Amino acid sequence: MSVNAVLKQKMHELGFTQDELASQMNTALMKIIGRPGEVSARTVRNLVNGATRRPIGRTCAALEAVFGCPTADLGFDPPRTAAPAEDPVHRRTLLVAATGTAVAAAAPARHSRLGQPDADRFHLEYTNLLRDDSRLGGAREVERKAVDLTARIQASLTSGGASERIQRQMYRLASDVTCLGAFAAIDASAPQRARAHLDRAFTLAGLARDAETMYRVWDHLMLTSSQRENHAEAAAGAEVMKRSSAARRDPLYASLGYMRRANALARLGQPTESLRAMSLAERAFAPAPGKEPSGWISFYSRAEFDALSSYVWTALGEHARAESCLHRTLAAIPAEMIRNRSLYTAHLSLAQARQGEVELACSTGRRAYEMLLPDSGSQRTVNTLARTRQVIEATGTKAPEAVSWIEESRRWT
Incomplete structure (x- = not known):
C-alpha cells in the first residue's frame, strides 16, 4: 500500500484538507443524486493512503465531479471496464451504487477549481504592482491595474469550490491589492478616491477574517483623514490601530499605531501627548532578535x-x-x-x-x-x-x- 501522491498533490493545490475534500465530495453528490452523500474523512484517508486504489460508484462520481477529471488522472487504477473513448455520451451512464440505487453520474464539469497555483499567480501580479508603486508612486496606471486585479480575483471566487483556506487567502490578497490602489490615490493626493477603494477593501478584509489585513485598511483610512486635514479622525483611527489584535500580537504593529497617533496629535496642537505616543512607538519598535517582519508591515x-x-x-x-x-x-x-x-x-x-x-x-x-x-x-x-x-x-x-x-x-x- 503506497500513498497516492497525485491525489495528495491535487488536494494541496486546491487547499483541501481531508475533511474539506469529504465535504466537497458530499456537495457534489447532492448535485448528482439530489441528496447529501455519506463520504467521510476516513473514506478520503483511504483514498490518500492508497488503501483504496480503484474508487467505484458514488465515490468515483464525486471525485470526478470535484476535480473535473477522470479518477485515472488522480493517480487511481483505471476502471476495469470503461466506456468507449469515441463515444462521450457514455460518460453520462448510470452508476449503480451498492444499494442498487441508480446514480445519475453526469460527465464531470471541466471548470477550473481555484487552488494554490491560482493564488500564487495573482500574488505575483500583486508583487509586480508593488514594485511599480515603489518606483512611480501615485500613477493612475498603478491604481487602474490594482482595480482590475481585484476584480479578477473576486471573479475567480464566484464559481465556488475553493477550500476555506484558499478563499481566505484570496480575499486577503484582494484587500491588499485594493489597499495598494488606495495608496496610489493617497500619493496622488486624491483622498476621496482613496476612500472609495478602502470601503471595498474593508469588506474584503472582513471576508478574509484576518487581523493584519484589517489593520492595513485602518492605516490607510487614517492617512486619508490626515490628508483631508481631519486630524481628530486620524487620531481616532490610529487609536483603533494600536488597540487592534494585530498590535497586541506584534509590537511592530503597535509601534506604527503609536507613531500615526503621535503625528495626528502633533497637528491637533497636543505636543505632550504627541511626544508620549512617539516615545511608546520607539519602545515598541525594536524587533525581536532574529525575527524579520513579513508581509505588508515590512515597509516599516x-x-x-x-x-x-x-x-x-x-x-x-x-x-x-x-x-x-x-x-x-x-x-x-x-x-x-x-x-x-x-x-x-x-x-x-x-x-x-x-x-x-x-x-x-x-x-x-x-x-x-x-x-x-x-x-x-x-x-x-x-x-x-x-x-x-x-x-x-x-x-x-x-x-x-x-x-x-x-x-x-x-x-x-
Missing part, C-alpha cells in the same frame, strides 16, 4: 520610522530634528524605492527652507524633483516642493540661485 523599517518621526517633529516646529531624521532615512532607504527617496528628499528641502537655509533648500528640492520618473504620479512630492517654494518666497530673498529655483519650480508644481 528603521528608515521609515525616522521618516515618520520627521513628520511629527515638523508638526511640532522642531525643524532641525526633522532634518536629522530625514538624513538618517535617506542614508538607509533602498535605492530602488525611488518614490520614497524623492518624497523624503522633498521633505528635507522643506525642513532646510524653514531653518533659513535657502540656497541649500533649493539645491535639495531640485534633486528631489529630478529623482521623479517621467511617469510618476507622486503628487505628495510635488505638493511638498510647492510648500518649500512658498517658504522661500516668504523670505523675500533676492539670491540669484533662489530666484532661479523659484521660477523653475513653478513649472513642476
Whole structure:
C-alpha cells in the first residue's frame, strides 16, 4: 500500500484538507443524486493512503465531479471496464451504487477549481504592482491595474469550490491589492478616491477574517483623514490601530499605531501627548532578535520610522530634528524605492527652507524633483516642493540661485 501522491498533490493545490475534500465530495453528490452523500474523512484517508486504489460508484462520481477529471488522472487504477473513448455520451451512464440505487453520474464539469497555483499567480501580479508603486508612486496606471486585479480575483471566487483556506487567502490578497490602489490615490493626493477603494477593501478584509489585513485598511483610512486635514479622525483611527489584535500580537504593529497617533496629535496642537505616543512607538519598535517582519508591515523599517518621526517633529516646529531624521532615512532607504527617496528628499528641502537655509533648500528640492520618473504620479512630492517654494518666497530673498529655483519650480508644481 503506497500513498497516492497525485491525489495528495491535487488536494494541496486546491487547499483541501481531508475533511474539506469529504465535504466537497458530499456537495457534489447532492448535485448528482439530489441528496447529501455519506463520504467521510476516513473514506478520503483511504483514498490518500492508497488503501483504496480503484474508487467505484458514488465515490468515483464525486471525485470526478470535484476535480473535473477522470479518477485515472488522480493517480487511481483505471476502471476495469470503461466506456468507449469515441463515444462521450457514455460518460453520462448510470452508476449503480451498492444499494442498487441508480446514480445519475453526469460527465464531470471541466471548470477550473481555484487552488494554490491560482493564488500564487495573482500574488505575483500583486508583487509586480508593488514594485511599480515603489518606483512611480501615485500613477493612475498603478491604481487602474490594482482595480482590475481585484476584480479578477473576486471573479475567480464566484464559481465556488475553493477550500476555506484558499478563499481566505484570496480575499486577503484582494484587500491588499485594493489597499495598494488606495495608496496610489493617497500619493496622488486624491483622498476621496482613496476612500472609495478602502470601503471595498474593508469588506474584503472582513471576508478574509484576518487581523493584519484589517489593520492595513485602518492605516490607510487614517492617512486619508490626515490628508483631508481631519486630524481628530486620524487620531481616532490610529487609536483603533494600536488597540487592534494585530498590535497586541506584534509590537511592530503597535509601534506604527503609536507613531500615526503621535503625528495626528502633533497637528491637533497636543505636543505632550504627541511626544508620549512617539516615545511608546520607539519602545515598541525594536524587533525581536532574529525575527524579520513579513508581509505588508515590512515597509516599516528603521528608515521609515525616522521618516515618520520627521513628520511629527515638523508638526511640532522642531525643524532641525526633522532634518536629522530625514538624513538618517535617506542614508538607509533602498535605492530602488525611488518614490520614497524623492518624497523624503522633498521633505528635507522643506525642513532646510524653514531653518533659513535657502540656497541649500533649493539645491535639495531640485534633486528631489529630478529623482521623479517621467511617469510618476507622486503628487505628495510635488505638493511638498510647492510648500518649500512658498517658504522661500516668504523670505523675500533676492539670491540669484533662489530666484532661479523659484521660477523653475513653478513649472513642476
